Amino acid sequence: MSTTITVEGMTCGHCEQTVEDALADVSGVTGATADRDAEQATVEGDTEVSSLVEAVEDAGYTAHA
Secondary structure, eight states: OEEEEEEEOOOSHHHHHHHHHHHHTSTTEEEEEEETTTTEEEEEESOOHHHHHHHHHHTTOEEEO
16 A cells, blocks of 8 residues: 655755655655655555554654644
């Protein structure tokens, strides 16, 4: 299953990597790709959207479904 969330505050490649790493640590996630230009992250796997948003916000960014 693929889920896309909005992520605000990414300004560079390091930011994208930080978001991808935070999402990859969520149980059930099998892959994650962040795009700062689109202000989105796409996640593969089976997990709750709220868990994804929480992980991104814990990493210091604003996120919502």
